[in-house]
Amino acid sequence: MHLFYCELKTKTIKKNRVNVVTLGCSKNLVDSEVLMAQLRANNYEVKHEEGDAPIVVINTCGFIDNAKQESIDTILRYVEAKKNGEIDKVYVTGCLSQRYKPELEREIPQVDGYFGTRDMPRLLKTLKADYKHELVGERLLTTPNHYAYVKISEGCDRKCSFCAIPLMRGGHISVPMDKLVTQAQGLVKQGVKEIMLIAQDLTYYGLDMYGKRNVAELIHKLADVDGLDWIRLHYAFPSGFPMDIIDAIKEHPNVCNYLDMPLQHVSDNVLKAMRRGITKEKSTRLVETIREKVPGIAMRTTFLVGYPGETEKDFEQLVSWIQEMKFDRLGVFTYSHEEDTHAHKAVDDVSAEVKKMRAKILMDAQREISQELNKKKVGKTLKVLFDRKEGEYFVGRTEYDSPEVDNEVHVKADNDTYVRVGDFANIKITSAEEYDLFGKPVK
Numbered sequence: 001m002h003l004f005y006c007e008l009k010t011k012t013i014k015k016n017r018v019n020v021v022t023l024g025c026s027k028n029l030v031d032s033e034v035l036m037a038q039l040r041a042n043n044y045e046v047k048h049e050e051g052d053a054p055i056v057v058i059n060t061c062g063f064i065d066n067a068k069q070e071s072i073d074t075i076l077r078y079v080e081a082k083k084n085g086e087i088d089k090v091y092v093t094g095c096l097s098q099r100y101k102p103e104l105e106r107e108i109p110q111v112d113g114y115f116g117t118r119d120m121p122r123l124l125k126t127l128k129a130d131y132k133h134e135l136v137g138e139r140l141l142t143t144p145n146h147y148a149y150v151k152i153s154e155g156c157d158r159k160c161s162f163c164a165i166p167l168m169r170g171g172h173i174s175v176p177m178d179k180l181v182t183q184a185q186g187l188v189k190q191g192v193k194e195i196m197l198i199a200q201d202l203t204y205y206g207l208d209m210y211g212k213r214n215v216a217e218l219i220h221k222l223a224d225v226d227g228l229d230w231i232r233l234h235y236a237f238p239s240g241f242p243m244d245i246i247d248a249i250k251e252h253p254n255v256c257n258y259l260d261m262p263l264q265h266v267s268d269n270v271l272k273a274m275r276r277g278i279t280k281e282k283s284t285r286l287v288e289t290i291r292e293k294v295p296g297i298a299m300r301t302t303f304l305v306g307y308p309g310e311t312e313k314d315f316e317q318l319v320s321w322i323q324e325m326k327f328d329r330l331g332v333f334t335y336s337h338e339e340d341t342h343a344h345k346a347v348d349d350v351s352a353e354v355k356k357m358r359a360k361i362l363m364d365a366q367r368e369i370s371q372e373l374n375k376k377k378v379g380k381t382l383k384v385l386f387d388r389k390e391g392e393y394f395v396g397r398t399e400y401d402s403p404e405v406d407n408e409v410h411v412k413a414d415n416d417t418y419v420r421v422g423d424f425a426n427i428k429i430t431s432a433e434e435y436d437l438f439g440k441p442v443k
Contacts, residue, residue: 024061306355
């Protein structure tokens with residue numbers, strides 16, 4: 001009888017374990033962290049992308065073809081594990097599930113439940129967990145303890161022709177400012193030193209709630225949070241960009257001299273077709289003005305190549321502009337022909353091979369620019385926040401670099417190296433490569 005009781009108890013504990021798998025962007029990661037906090041408050045043991053938990057929740061991405069395929073492959077992998085008896089339940093949530101739920105239910109019926117981007121209470125109820133409103137803003141961090149992403153709004157009201165995000169995330173909804181400040185204070189208490197403000201469109205923040213673009217005021221309030229060393233801004237829309245954001249960056253030393261602004265293209269023909277609401281001339285003037293106001297600011301951007309109707313002349317104009325503007329950081333996407341978007345009405349007339357080639361040309365051009373800019377840092381002493389130890393090196397970032405997507409600083413881990421993961425140190429840069437800096441601590 002005693003042995004039977006122990007066996008039942010063990011089995012019950014095991015069934016209260018969930019593995020959350022996150023695909024896609026940092027906004028998805030925040031959603032997973034919130035879900036994990038809710039589950040933990042309901043006495044679940046929660047892991048992120050690890051362990052042999054009997055319940056798996058896959059938070060999917062549906063942004064472009066490659067992301068959709070990765071999400072589908074991940075679902076199929078866990079469905080196979082369920083078939084083999086390795087796990088008991090598979091649930092799917094996130095963007096892919098929001099957009100293609102009927103098709104997924106038909107094609108992969110072995111999944112135990114599909115949920116959309118705003119279905120967390122329903123997902124929790126299915127898991128026999130209560131949605132605890134008092135936990136709003138609380139998360140179980142999946143990032144290193146010293147940095148975290150803070151999502152300041154959900155959804156998007158922009159009408160970019162190529163983007164399916166509004167179909168999956170809905171319209172723009174700002175998070176109240178006081179909740180964001182409270183969230184930041186809570187993160188600092190957990191040991192967070194750097195936050196990345198993220199949104200589908202950072203510059204739209206506040207319009208729905210306060211009747212005006214209010215990012216600058218939010219930055220002022222967050223900059224006053226004790227113990228918050230770095231605040232970083234991501235995904236600022238260029239059209240109608242509120243310049244008081246730049247004033248806020250200048251005013252506060254704990255707001256990084258860094259701005260992520262996806263520009264997507266520079267050809268007026270392509271920009272008009274994309275419905276971006278901006279021209280090459282305005283883009284150039286905006287970048288130059290930002291750099292004039294904040295000398296030394298690092299600007300990160302992304303471009304989309306292979307949009308329907310993008311000619312060789314359009315693309316050459318983009319390459320020339322990149323070489324002229326010399327962005328500090330740059331990413332490239334190839335166009336994905338998405339159903340129900342405005343661009344889907346057009347003919348996807350740029351071949352996959354040409355898209356891939358154009359993306360490579362852009363990144364080759366950026367590699368040269370990055371190497372040139374990095375070499376100018378040799379001999380300088382920079383403040384570095386260390387993220388991890390990897391092999392023989394401590395690896396960190398300057399205020400000009402965001403995690404995972406930007407340059408890194410490598411410091412040899414030896415007896416003379418006095419740095420710690422999660423801490424800042426002043427590092428003198430001794431050498432530079434295309435995307436990496438190497439240095440030694442200044443004693």
